[in-house]
Amino acid sequence: MLIGIDLGTTNSAVAIWRDGVAQLVPNALGEMLTPSAVHIGRDGAVSIGAAALDRLASDPGNTATSFKRLMGTQRTTTLGGRAYGAEDLSALVLRSLRDDVAAFAGEAPTEAVITVPAYFNDRQRKATRRAGELAGLTVRRLINEPTAAALAFGLQDKGDREPFLVFDLGGGTFDVSIVEMFSGIVEVRASAGDNRLGGDDFNAVLAALAQPRADPTGVLASLPADRREAVLMRAAEKARRGLTLAPEARFAFTLGEQTYGTTITETEFEQAAEDLLRRLRDPVVRSLRDCGMDPAELSEIVLVGGGTRMPVVRRAITRMFGRFPNSTVHPDHAVALGAAVQAGLLARDAALDEVRITDVCPFTLGIDVAERDAYGRVQQGLFSPIIDRNTPVPVSRVRRYHTMSDNQKQIEMGVYQGEARLVADNIRLGEVSIPVPARPAGEVSVEVRFSYDSSGLLEVDIAVPDTGLTRNLVIVDEEDRPDPREIARRREALARLKFHPREDAENVALMARAGRMYEDHIGPARAVIGHWITEFAGALETQDPRHITDARQALIARLEEIDGQTIL
């Protein structure tokens, strides 16, 4: 069975295509969104999702969030005394989503379509595939998040649509795509984005703004760095969500027996976030320029992703385009639903028989060359593009190059992906070399053909017309796949962790939530919460299901009285 997964920086979701429609799958707590957070205790007990997020307050050293930002890098996080890479943590989240589908649909899925930001480079995409494999899912296709959102938006009423722009501001990444739909063809005209711009950056800005005011004496400096980060980010997240609903919000955190806080107004936040709002402009301008469109020609601006709920972002968008954006599609669900549509297409469901998707390649692909400048000096390491960004995929382009020195024996070229003029700032995908006959410089030419197909496979063909010799290099997305033993070893390491059985998920989450609220409050309120926690723990030990259910309902009611919202 094919499922569609939205693996986001802050929240993840999974959906399946059933009975001709895409449906979201609820998790063990009954929610559609599972926070991308993992907590691993010293004893190896793993919590994933809302429970882990709540443990961020009590045990931040062993909790990891926003690890999507580390995908494609080799950085590890230490949880419960051991080091885990971003792929392992994503695999744990994917695994819990897979179990949710198994409980919902009755059979465990084996194949998945996972979404990645359109601007994810080659390494990050490979890392996402590996995470899927570690979770026991074959990744059939990686689909871009804005394309998925466009699918979910556009197939609502199955009509034709003039080009519209999808504005996807998630927890960690920002993507822009311009999509057009007609007669069941979904055509992506251009894609652009910023991998380092998301809700987390707005949190950082808010924390930087509020920290000197809330904590003038510098109590936070006495904490270890990760604990301080966790405290500030939680407070900033709450304050930012508060600013979505009201023009003022409280930025507050509790340390020991003391609460520190300050009030932030919306205008202050907007001023502090000015640089981030400015950065929202660049990908939009780039994508419009690449497909040669005027902003007035767009029919809609579709908002996707939790970050677009912020009033400052909405105002910036309205100013940019001179009109109000379209928020008819649910910003958190659209991407997962779109991934389910793509899963249905791959499974060749009859209802989707008339739908086709054509995408574009978001990065420029080329080789490194050397040039002679006007003074006769040789400049090396320049990037010569062969496939420009935002050309429709599949695409095949040829360019001719010449030798640089006399009697050159062979030509070696590296294949690069990126936008910078010097190859040192781009990403190297591979290299290929070909022998050439001995001639004076510039007389031997070589033809380089790049062929990029819709599944992300880049094939490089070099031919030397003088000799008729050709060389071929295929750069697959999983080219440097570690050998199967390595994958099996990592999977075993993950399987050795202790997972709570599914029935206990609600209780675990509730305990974590109560623990967080204990940390958040002080004085008599804290004592009372502590008392309730002890009661509930006693009820759990009796192991009587009805008793446990009653105790759970009672505790939930009491907690909601004090503090109405979860972190979600």
Place this chain on the structure above:
Amino acid sequence: MSVWQILGLTPGSDAGAIRRAYADRLKAMDVDADPEGFAHLRQARDAALRMAKQAPVEAAQPTPEIPAPEVPSVWPLAGVRILCAGQGDLRAALPEAQGPCAPVSPCRAAPVGEAPVLTLAWPFTPPTLALDEPVRPVQRPETRLYALLLGPGTQDAEPFSAEEEGEAHACLQSVLNTAANGSLAQHDAIEQWVADVFARSWPRCAPLLEEAAVVLGWHHGAGRLGESPQVAFLNARLAGYQFQRDVLLPSHPHHAAWMELTRDGEAGLLRRLTFRPRRITALLAHIRQNFPELENCLSYGRVQSWLKPEGKGWRFNWYIPAAIFALRFLASIWQPEEAPKTYTPEAVFSASPQFTAKMQQVVTATFGPGHTVDWLETHQRELAQTIASNLSIHANGVHADRSEEEIVANILRTRGYFAARLAGGAELDQAMRQRLAVLDALGQDTVACDAFLRKGDVPPGLRLSDATRAAAQRLAAAQVEEGRLIPPASFGPTNATVPGSIVARVAAETDLDRERLAAAMQNKGTPADRCAVARALIRATLGWKGKEHQAILLTL
């Protein structure tokens, strides 16, 4: 094929019909198997849509007269008169003046020309003035900025005075605010205007550059492919400006060298011994590569004293080089001039006897006895050069597992096959017979067979019968005489209908059931099946005399 033919429409169809035709064709094709076809279809659709957009506009009614926003071709350098309450016709454009109107200090009376034109110059919108401000600006900020940077009197590129700098900062701030709060098109236009003005007025605009770069995001796009030349220029100058500022901090790695080189006077011997010259050379290399204009800030004498540390005593040493040159000149008159060393290509005209002998041997082996290198050159020069190039590579040690004859034979086989395809008729039959001989010689080796069918690669050490080789030699010689052995060009997929009796013969020879046979014929089965079917089909068709003979052979 024209655009309309690819889409299958009558020329002049409207956009909706074009899109539907594109959609139908896209759904009917397999995009991954035929990327060239997809690219053609997409380009055809874009071209058709462009044509459809232009044509109806001319045919439709003339658009109503909307006055476009006036972009003055000459920037209003003439300036405006200083306004006070009750003066001029510009009162209508500004809100009610309250009390005596104080101009911006200091009072800059720009030269009064003809009546000022206060048009709504796109993309600059009129600033909204707060009524409680004590000071009212008398010039539009962008006009004032332009005058400060590029106006009359700035040709000598002097830096700003303090008050000018303050004014320029204020004007720039207001311009950037308009950009930040405006729509995308406005922001774009303002960014281009600022880049253009700054690029033209450098170095006078140096103090303003950093602020503008930060706000407009130029440092994000530094070194990118889509950078405009003005922004690239300004980014480079900004980098130099920042380096000049940063290097004055003691913690900068080049700080010591910079302080040393900006001192006056020359570096004495003691100095040069105690101060590591590596730092000096590192700094100079860094500056010369990245910010050449900064070298003017260093004191020239001191730099020279570091680079050329000879003292006064060396001044008389020009005698020695002069003497050496004189001796060489005399020697060259005495000895005969050596021929200038020209490049000798190891090509067909090479003097090396082994190479010529090798070449001759290869030509004889390939075309039969009696054919020489000169014969080949007369008829097909380019083929001779290709053979020579391949031989020279082989001499360098590439493809050492094959002999030269094999390499050349492979090249000729591919070219002969393509030439025969173009010729058709009896020649096509001969070429196909040779192909069949190769396939038979490959026998059961499916990998090699598949490679041969797809790319024409033959494994080393393949033995063909003498009769086949003689026939191949004759065919190749005939093709060369007519000059038809050109480099192979690719051809698209072809198909043909195969009559039932041929199918029966193929089935009898290969022993496959109907399904696998059909799949292999459509290029979809396993490689082993495809090989066997290809062989049997060639054999069967060569004996067939019907009208599909040529069509079937062309698909193999």
